Amino acid sequence: MSVDPRSSDEKAADVRKHRLIDEGILVEDEDGPRLVGSSCRSCRTTTFPRQEACPKCARVDMADSLLPRRGTLWSFTVQGFRPKPPYAGPGEFVPYGVGYVELPGVVLVEAVLTENDPERLRIGDEMELVLVPLRRDEDGTEILTFAFAPAR
Amino acid sequence: MDVAIVGIGMHPFGRHQGVSGRQQGAHAVRAALKDAGVSWADVQFAVGGSHSAGDADSLVSDLGLTALPFVNVYNGCATGGSSLIMADSLIRSGAHDLGIVVGFDKHPRGAFDTDPATLGIGSWYGETGLMLTTQFFGMKAQRYLHDHGIGRSALAKVAAKAYYNGSLNPNAWRRVPMTEEEINGSAMLSHPLTQYMFCSPGEGGVALVLCRGDRAHKYTSRPVYLRSAVLRSRLFGSFEVFSPWLAVERAQSPSEQASRAAFEAAGIGPAEVDLAQVQDTDSGTEISHLAECGLCEHGEQEELLRSGATGLGGRLPVNTDGGCLANGEPIGASGLRQIHENVAQLRGAAGTRQVPGEPKAAFSHVYGAPGVSACTVITT
Numbered sequence: 001m002s003v004d005p006r007s008s009d010e011k012a013a014d015v016r017k018h019r020l021i022d023e024g025i026l027v028e029d030e031d032g033p034r035l036v037g038s039s040c041r042s043c044r045t046t047t048f049p050r051q052e053a054c055p056k057c058a059r060v061d062m063a064d065s066l067l068p069r070r071g072t073l074w075s076f077t078v079q080g081f082r083p084k085p086p087y088a089g090p091g092e093f094v095p096y097g098v099g100y101v102e103l104p105g106v107v108l109v110e111a112v113l114t115e116n117d118p119e120r121l122r123i124g125d126e127m128e129l130v131l132v133p134l135r136r137d138e139d140g141t142e143i144l145t146f147a148f149a150p151a152r
Numbered sequence: 153m154d155v156a157i158v159g160i161g162m163h164p165f166g167r168h169q170g171v172s173g174r175q176q177g178a179h180a181v182r183a184a185l186k187d188a189g190v191s192w193a194d195v196q197f198a199v200g201g202s203h204s205a206g207d208a209d210s211l212v213s214d215l216g217l218t219a220l221p222f223v224n225v226y227n228g229c230a231t232g233g234s235s236l237i238m239a240d241s242l243i244r245s246g247a248h249d250l251g252i253v254v255g256f257d258k259h260p261r262g263a264f265d266t267d268p269a270t271l272g273i274g275s276w277y278g279e280t281g282l283m284l285t286t287q288f289f290g291m292k293a294q295r296y297l298h299d300h301g302i303g304r305s306a307l308a309k310v311a312a313k314a315y316y317n318g319s320l321n322p323n324a325w326r327r328v329p330m331t332e333e334e335i336n337g338s339a340m341l342s343h344p345l346t347q348y349m350f351c352s353p354g355e356g357g358v359a360l361v362l363c364r365g366d367r368a369h370k371y372t373s374r375p376v377y378l379r380s381a382v383l384r385s386r387l388f389g390s391f392e393v394f395s396p397w398l399a400v401e402r403a404q405s406p407s408e409q410a411s412r413a414a415f416e417a418a419g420i421g422p423a424e425v426d427l428a429q430v431q432d433t434d435s436g437t438e439i440s441h442l443a444e445c446g447l448c449e450h451g452e453q454e455e456l457l458r459s460g461a462t463g464l465g466g467r468l469p470v471n472t473d474g475g476c477l478a479n480g481e482p483i484g485a486s487g488l489r490q491i492h493e494n495v496a497q498l499r500g501a502a503g504t505r506q507v508p509g510e511p512k513a514a515f516s517h518v519y520g521a522p523g524v525s526a527c528t529v530i531t532t
Contacts, residue, residue, distance in 0.1 A: 022274055037397070045388075048397035049274065076291060078340070083283070084265040087281045098290075107397050112282070123295070
C-alpha cells in the first residue's frame with residue numbers, strides 16, 4: 001500500500017520547506033506524523049521499522065502498518081554528551097531525552113524525546129508522536145525526524 | 153572428558169600508547185605458555201579474536217610459524233566466550249589435547265561508534281542519535297530500579313566497590329579508589345548513570361592454555377576445570393541494546409538463558425559458586441545481571457551492596473578484579489579477563505584481593521551487543 005497520501009506535486013512543493021529523514025520509516029498525513037512498521041499477517045507481531053520477515057514466527061508475510069501516535073513511556077534516559085558521527089544533530093549540542101514508548105498492545109518504539117529534564121519524565125507518562133528538526137541540508141532544506149513529546 | 157585450564161596470561165588493561173593490540177595479545181600468549189610450562193611449538197591449535205585490533209591468527213608471525221590450525225572468532229562482546237567454547241569442544245571431542253585461547257583489543261577513546269548498517273538498521277538510527285550502547289544501559293537501569301524498588305544510591309555503591317577491587321589489582325586500568333560522592337558527582341552521561349558508573353572502551357590481552365583434564369597435572373599442580381561454557385543470543389521479547397523497537401511481551405534475557413544452561417551443564421547451582429564475575433558495562437548491569445544469572449533475587453541487590461555481601465570478604469564476592477568498571481572493556485579480551493581472574497582466585501593466587509576460604513567454584517558472565525551472553529562455570 002502507499003503510505004504517503006500526498007500527490008507527487010504536493011511532495012515536490014513540500015521538499016523546499018522540509019523533508020523527512022527517511023520516508024521508509026515515517027510519513028505525514030493531514031493529522032500529523034505516523035511511524036511506519038510492519039505487521040505479520042499470520043501472528044500479528046508488529047515491528048518498527050518495516051521488516052521483510054516476522055522475527056517471531058519467521059513467516060515472510062508482512063504488511064505495512066501505520067503505528068498509533070500515542071502511547072506511554074516505558075523507560076527513558078537523557079543523552080548527556082555529543083555522540084560521534086554519524087550523529088547529525090545541531091552543531092551546538094543540546095542533551096536530548098531518549099525513551100521507549102509503548103504503543104498499547106502493538107509495539108514499543110525507541111525514540112528521541114522532546115523533554116530532556118529527567119525530573120520531568122516518569123515511567124508511565126502519556127506521550128505523543130511529533131516531528132522535530134534535526135538539521136538543515138546544504139540547500140537549506142530542514143530535515144525532520146520523529147520524537148515523542150509529553151501528551152498535552 | 154574434562155577440560156582443564158593449565159595456563160593463564162594477560163597484558164595489563166588500560167591505555168598503552170605505542171603498543172598495538174596484536175602485541176598485547178602476543179604478550180598474553182607468552183605469559184600463558186610460561187605459566188603452563190609449555191612452548192608455542194607444543195600448542196596443537198589456537199582460537200581467538202579481537203573486535204578492532206586485527207586478526208588473531210596473524211599472531212603466528214610473532215609467536216612462531218608452526219602450521220598449527222588457528223581459528224579467528226569475530227563475535228562481538230562474546231568473542232572470548234565463543235573462542236573458549238570452540239576450544240572446549242576441540243579438546244572434549246578428542247581432536248586435540250592441548251590448545252590456546254586468546255583475546256585482545258585496542259579501541260579509540262570515547263563511546264563505541266558502531267555503524268547501524270552492520271546490524272541491519274537504517275542510517276537514520278545513527279543520524280538521529282540513537283546508536284549508543286550507553287543509552288540502552290541508562291534505560292535498562294532506569295526500568296530495572298523502577299520495577300524492583302531499588303534506590304539510585306545502589307549505583308554508586310557498585311562503582312565504588314569496583315574501583316576498590318581495582319586498586320588491589322596490578323593489571324587493572326583504574327587503580328585509585330573513588331568515593332560514592334565522587335562517582336555521583338561525575339558528569340551525567342546517560343541518566344541515571346554518571347561517567348564513573350560506566351566502563352570505558354580500552355586495551356588489553358588475555359590468553360588461556362587448555363588441555364585434556366587427565367593430562368592437567370603434567371602442566372600444573374593447581375589445575376582448574378572448565379565445567380561449562382555456554383553462548384546464547386536473543387529470544388523474541390527480550391530487551392536488548394540497539395533495538396529500534398521491542399515486543400509488547402517480555403521474554404528471558406540472553407543472560408538468563410545462558411546462565412541457566414551453564415549451571416545445568418556444570419551440574420551445580422548458583423548457590424554453590426564461591427565468587428562471580430558478571431558483566432558490569434555500567435553499575436546498573438552488575439545489579440540486574442546478578443539476578444538474571446540466578447545469583448540473587450530481583451530486588452535483593454540493594455541489601456547485598458549495603459551489607460558488603462558482594463565485596464571481597466562477603467558471602468558472594470562479585471567482580472573481584474574490579475570488573476569492566478575498573479579494567480575497561482577491550483571487547484575481544486574482556487570475557488577472558490573474567491576467567492583469568494576466576495582461575496587466579498581458585499588457585500589462591502590473587503594476592504591482596506584473594507577471596508578468603510579457599511574458593512572452589514567460580515562463575516563468569518558476559519553480555520553485549522546486539523543481545524548475546526556467554527557464561528562459564530569453573531571449579532578446582
